[in-house]
Amino acid sequence: MSTLYADIIVDISHEKLDRPFQYRVPEKLQEVLDVGMCVTIPFGKGNKLIKGYVIGIGKECNFDSARIKDIAGIVQEDVGVENKLVTLAGWIRRNYGSTMIQALRTVLPAKKSVKKLEHKRIERLMNREEIISLLGESERKKQTAKVRLLRELVEQDTIPYEWVTGKLGVAMATVRSLEKAGALRLVSQESYRNPVKLSATQDYRKHLSEGQLHIVEEVIRDYDHGQKGTYLIHGITGSGKTEVYIQLIEEMVSRGRQAIVLIPEIALTYQTLLRFYKRFGERVSVMNSTLSPGEKYDQCERAKKGEIDVIIGPRSALFTPFPNIGLIVIDEEHESSYKSEGTPKYHARETAMEVARLHGASVVLGSATPSMEAYFRASEGEYRLFKLSERLTGESLPQVYTVDLREELKSGNRSIFSRKLQELLADRLQKGEQSMLFLNRRGYAGFISCRSCGHVMKCPHCEVSLSEHKGGVLMCHYCGYQEPMPRLCPKCNSKYIMGFRAGTQQIEDKLKELFPGVRTLRMDADTTKSKDSYENILTAFANEEADVLIGTQMIVKGHDFPKVTLVGVLAADLSLSVGDYRAGERTFQLLTQAVGRAGRGQLPGEAVIQTYQPEHYSIVYAEKQDYESFYKEEILYRELGGYPPASHMLAVQIYAREEESGKCLAERLSSMVKSMVDIYEPAYKQPKIIGPSTAAIGKINDIFRFVFYVKHKEYETLIDIKDALEEKLQQWQLKNESVQFDFDPVNTL
Numbered sequence: 001m002s003t004l005y006a007d008i009i010v011d012i013s014h015e016k017l018d019r020p021f022q023y024r025v026p027e028k029l030q031e032v033l034d035v036g037m038c039v040t041i042p043f044g045k046g047n048k049l050i051k052g053y054v055i056g057i058g059k060e061c062n063f064d065s066a067r068i069k070d071i072a073g074i075v076q077e078d079v080g081v082e083n084k085l086v087t088l089a090g091w092i093r094r095n096y097g098s099t100m101i102q103a104l105r106t107v108l109p110a111k112k113s114v115k116k117l118e119h120k121r122i123e124r125l126m127n128r129e130e131i132i133s134l135l136g137e138s139e140r141k142k143q144t145a146k147v148r149l150l151r152e153l154v155e156q157d158t159i160p161y162e163w164v165t166g167k168l169g170v171a172m173a174t175v176r177s178l179e180k181a182g183a184l185r186l187v188s189q190e191s192y193r194n195p196v197k198l199s200a201t202q203d204y205r206k207h208l209s210e211g212q213l214h215i216v217e218e219v220i221r222d223y224d225h226g227q228k229g230t231y232l233i234h235g236i237t238g239s240g241k242t243e244v245y246i247q248l249i250e251e252m253v254s255r256g257r258q259a260i261v262l263i264p265e266i267a268l269t270y271q272t273l274l275r276f277y278k279r280f281g282e283r284v285s286v287m288n289s290t291l292s293p294g295e296k297y298d299q300c301e302r303a304k305k306g307e308i309d310v311i312i313g314p315r316s317a318l319f320t321p322f323p324n325i326g327l328i329v330i331d332e333e334h335e336s337s338y339k340s341e342g343t344p345k346y347h348a349r350e351t352a353m354e355v356a357r358l359h360g361a362s363v364v365l366g367s368a369t370p371s372m373e374a375y376f377r378a379s380e381g382e383y384r385l386f387k388l389s390e391r392l393t394g395e396s397l398p399q400v401y402t403v404d405l406r407e408e409l410k411s412g413n414r415s416i417f418s419r420k421l422q423e424l425l426a427d428r429l430q431k432g433e434q435s436m437l438f439l440n441r442r443g444y445a446g447f448i449s450c451r452s453c454g455h456v457m458k459c460p461h462c463e464v465s466l467s468e469h470k471g472g473v474l475m476c477h478y479c480g481y482q483e484p485m486p487r488l489c490p491k492c493n494s495k496y497i498m499g500f501r502a503g504t505q506q507i508e509d510k511l512k513e514l515f516p517g518v519r520t521l522r523m524d525a526d527t528t529k530s531k532d533s534y535e536n537i538l539t540a541f542a543n544e545e546a547d548v549l550i551g552t553q554m555i556v557k558g559h560d561f562p563k564v565t566l567v568g569v570l571a572a573d574l575s576l577s578v579g580d581y582r583a584g585e586r587t588f589q590l591l592t593q594a595v596g597r598a599g600r601g602q603l604p605g606e607a608v609i610q611t612y613q614p615e616h617y618s619i620v621y622a623e624k625q626d627y628e629s630f631y632k633e634e635i636l637y638r639e640l641g642g643y644p645p646a647s648h649m650l651a652v653q654i655y656a657r658e659e660e661s662g663k664c665l666a667e668r669l670s671s672m673v674k675s676m677v678d679i680y681e682p683a684y685k686q687p688k689i690i691g692p693s694t695a696a697i698g699k700i701n702d703i704f705r706f707v708f709y710v711k712h713k714e715y716e717t718l719i720d721i722k723d724a725l726e727e728k729l730q731q732w733q734l735k736n737e738s739v740q741f742d743f744d745p746v747n748t749l
Helices: 081-097 100-107 128-140 144-155 161-166 172-180 210-224 241-254 266-283 293-304 315-319 348-359 372-379 405-410 419-431 504-514 533-542 572-577 583-595 617-624 627-641 659-679 715-732
Strands: 004-009 021-025 038-043 048-058 117-124 158-160 184-191 230-235 258-262 284-286 310-313 325-331 362-367 384-388 399-404 434-439 467-469 473-475 482-484 520-523 548-551 564-570 606-611 648-656 688-700 703-712 737-743
Touching: 004 038, 021 038, 038 081, 048 081, 048 100, 081 100, 081 348, 081 715, 081 737, 117 144, 117 161, 128 144, 144 158, 144 172, 158 161, 172 184, 210 230, 210 241, 210 362, 210 384, 230 241, 230 372, 241 258, 241 266, 241 325, 241 362, 258 315, 258 348, 266 284, 266 310, 284 293, 310 315, 315 348, 325 348, 348 362, 372 384, 372 627, 399 405, 399 419, 399 617, 419 434, 419 504, 419 564, 419 606, 434 504, 434 583, 504 520, 504 548, 520 533, 564 583, 572 583, 572 606, 572 617, 583 606, 583 617, 583 627, 606 617, 617 627, 648 659, 648 715, 659 688, 659 703, 659 715, 659 737, 703 715, 715 737
Parallel strands: 230 362, 230 384, 258 310, 258 325, 284 310, 325 362, 399 606, 434 548, 434 564, 520 548, 564 606
Antiparallel strands: 004 021, 004 048, 038 048, 117 158, 117 184, 467 473, 473 482, 648 703, 648 737, 688 703
């Protein structure tokens, strides 16, 4: 049996991750030792036995083998949160492609070097008469700082230190002097930072509908019988999915378990937190990128010590170090923000299932427009599907009007607002009701379309739109096909063929021209840069300080405003024309979610979808709010093209400082994969390779980018290919190039 060596870290913290120690794996442990395990090792000159975590196993020894010590043994008992996190990092490294260090940095809590928050107070030790006597003495000596502090101590026995140094202007030296005299003492108490700043809780219980109650009972029954499954709640907008989550979490908390609630956007944190806080009070907290390092660290410590039961946040909240997770909820599970764009490119949905496996927990996914992957797995029996098809208010879904912008142009209306939208906006302003205008900007600058007939320039080989590059060239980002930019539309010879240019600022200006005096709020990347900007804008709109909220994708995700009775979707088909196989799915989801913001209270809602392609199936089914029909048509396209979820896809992304070296590396790697294809029999089981070609954005910050794709039904086959490429890259030891792997990418590079 060949000798194996293990890389082991002894301190689970960010700053110590780059210092693993190498140990020999004894023969008796070679068959059982795995990445993530906790082991005992002899450490230092005295060979003191300490605990460490295995982060890698291999045959290569990086040091003098004579000086390498043996692992003493495997820690058999449950070693808690750290062990699970290291095991999870190993799973991420294997399933998504990265170094173990990168995976560990992803899952481990914030740095330990954050200074603890201290609360100081001054407590009176002398009785009131003694303090008055000391005050008189200080007045005679004209010790003004002492006088100010002693006067306060006459009235109260405890004073916050910040108030003493701030409001009273008393220096530390004066406090120490009185402390020495026995008049007072300075008490310091460490405390955790709490980012949740909400007023007192109130009971928020709602009577569950029959459908909601059925879901709660079934999930909990499965859990109590040891069946920890994954559940998909397909509930129309306004059907009460959040109340189901809250009830499920309450059941888990009563069983001594903790819960993680993932939301797709920081913009949703405040509204979601408010609903959970009313039920769980200070036992709920948040975790997101707007928190300070100190706040993040303290939430991790509170979670470890069992001081909180529920954490809410985007995908990174999944790694909150709870010791006993019982439930993971992923709300709006279809959102692309659940996929990490940095290495490792993990998806929160699959990673949540692995976290749940490690903890013996259940996973609940919820959406009005489930991802193709989730619905496909539910239809295959991998997930259990529940449906909520009625709004809690009893109101029907909004009345939707689809406006053909080609007809608007022909009739002389060149405004960004169709006549129907203008009419309904005027009506809402007159009634004092609120409206939302959604600009579907995803991919807005990339594609070329004709404003006269709606024709989109597409690749003849891949059935995706061509993107405009410098020099008047249109390019396909999947196969590299190119053609010159046309001057006239090839379908109708119109000169109105161009890329779309519009933004929320222009829409706001045009709206104010059309309706002088209209009160507006904008929510986009420019207006949400500060820490509390999301909360401030949403609170202002909820308090009816504006008539119209204008924004991009972030305004259509999960928000609930009872006075909103009109939603306008401007240029609905922009996301249709992105060069991406998910374009139809994204468009349907965005439109359905946007339309669903209207009529969520007692007032009926209406929506206007403005488009150049009213006949496209994603727009037709979004107008009808018909998910099942959309899914049936879309899954046929995925099966024919071999795209996820019908098949799996691995994107191999190459970055290089020199264009030629990057192109050469991409060709070498793709050729290597092509040479591996023959081992798969029969032929129909062979991986399909697309490319290599220049990436969608060929150069960023002087780094050239290339990509090729590998498709196969079996995810494990793609992992094997990734492993083979990683092994080869390790041998090559690249200096001016790097390679990343993206499984089932949600965005093209």
